[in-house]
Amino acid sequence: MRPALDHVATGTLFGVALNYRGLLESRLQEFQQAPYQKPPVKPVLFIKTPNTRNGHGQPVVYPQGVERLQPGPALGVVIGRSASRVRAEDAMAHVAGYVIVNEFSLPEESYYRPAVKAKCRDGFCPLGPEFVPAADVQDPHALTLKLFVNGQLRQENTTANLVRGIPQLIEEISEFMTLHEGDVLITGTPEGRVDVQPGDVVEVEITGLGRLANTVVAE
Amino acid sequence: MRPALDHVATGTLFGVALNYRGLLESRLQEFQQAPYQKPPVKPVLFIKTPNTRNGHGQPVVYPQGVERLQPGPALGVVIGRSASRVRAEDAMAHVAGYVIVNEFSLPEESYYRPAVKAKCRDGFCPLGPEFVPAADVQDPHALTLKLFVNGQLRQENTTANLVRGIPQLIEEISEFMTLHEGDVLITGTPEGRVDVQPGDVVEVEITGLGRLANTVVAE
Secondary structure: OOOOHHHHOOOOEEEEEOOEHHHHHHHHHHHOOOOOOOOOOOOEEEEEOHHHEEEOOOEEEEOOOOOOOEOOEEEEEEEOOOEOOOOHHHHHHHEEEEEEEEOOEOOOOOOOOOOHHHHOOOOOEEEEEEEEEHHHOOOOOOOEEEEEEOOEEEEEEEHHHEOOOHHHHHHHHHOOOOEOOOOEEEOOOOOOOOOOOOOOEEEEEEOOOEEEEEEEEEO | OOOOHHHHOOOOEEEEEOOEHHHHHHHHHHHOOOOOOOOOOOOEEEEEOHHHEEEOOOEEEEOOOOOOOEOOEEEEEEEOOOEOOOOHHHHHHHEEEEEEEEOOEOOOOOOOOOOHHHHOOOOOEEEEEEEEEHHHOOOOOOOEEEEEEOOEEEEEEEHHHEOOOHHHHHHHHHOOOOEOOOOEEEOOOOOOOOOOOOOOEEEEEEOOOEEEEEEEEEO
16 A cells, blocks of 8 residues: 555655746746846755645635636655755655645746745645655656646646756755655646636646646635 | 743744845845846745754854855744734734744845745754743844854844834735744844854854854864
8 A cells, every 4th residue: 555645745845946848948038137147057946835735635725815826737756765965866766756746826927936925825735646656657757747627638748848857856956955755846837837716626637646636716 | 941942943934034124225226126126015035944943052064165154143933823814913922932043044146035045954044042932022122133153243133123023024924824833933134144164153142032052064
């Protein structure tokens, strides 16, 4: 039997911004300008705080006074043992497994450093439906992600388009901070994010990981 | 007897950027320019991840390959009961007490949205030496903060200079996210941050809260 998601993915939720090729390319021009001057040379991280944790089948609250809300389909990588200064070639040994993440956000003009206010609303980070051990996923860099809204396919991409693959992310992040058992790397959400409304059923499907379903509800 | 710090300050560590008047004023001109256009109208939050937690008397590691490291003396506010949509006038009832925080950072050009990489190194957030219950602090907005490096006074300011006081912070943050029991609001660090080196003894003293001491060590 697989370990329960709530028992393995207990740590910090790290988001990685701009980690799909199509998204990064669409933003390149902007990064030539002030204050960035150049595209990010390292992974751009953000945190989904513990209050954002949510589960399969649970409601996601559309905040009052907010104009737009966007789901963010993403592959979550669950760390299995502490990683500090791990080289890319050794990184996969630190991965316990995978889980679908729907990284809800309020859209922002700047992608460079996402704001806590846009990313960290209560319940804005559903994970599920279950933890899938690494041994059960043949190639995490060849998984199809699909986003459905009310049953309609609205986004489709593949983890083959990650700018930084999982080994590189673990190498570059563990270079400056320790990743702990139970931490989750949210490897990025692809370009083409869509708006959702109260009443919408939002589902993320990833090859071999199942389908994570949530309903957006009015506050 | 006072409850142990490790038992009460167990939650998320929220940093507030630009929350001392002198610091905000020194940055105002920059905020007129792209991409900000205007000074922040809401608290600018950042997260100190769990790997940054550190204690009184513990070493703080000066990371290899880093040019500058700066301590950040700050008053930490420990949440005592969950706060969601709390008005300023009711906010203090959600405060359990206070603790000194030394919010170490690598200096950055942009203060607007601090980078995880600059703020979230292992051990970069000492808290201590002890939790002080709210009842034992007469006025948290009239406390003197002092930073000593090797016994020399290097920074001095007062929580009277907070841009947003504690009630306003709790109101404005709890408007969009729930603050939970055990969360810590790091109310900001004043202007005039100083560089420290391996071997330095760094102490933060706040009126009535004691003195938090850490030694910077080479990696």
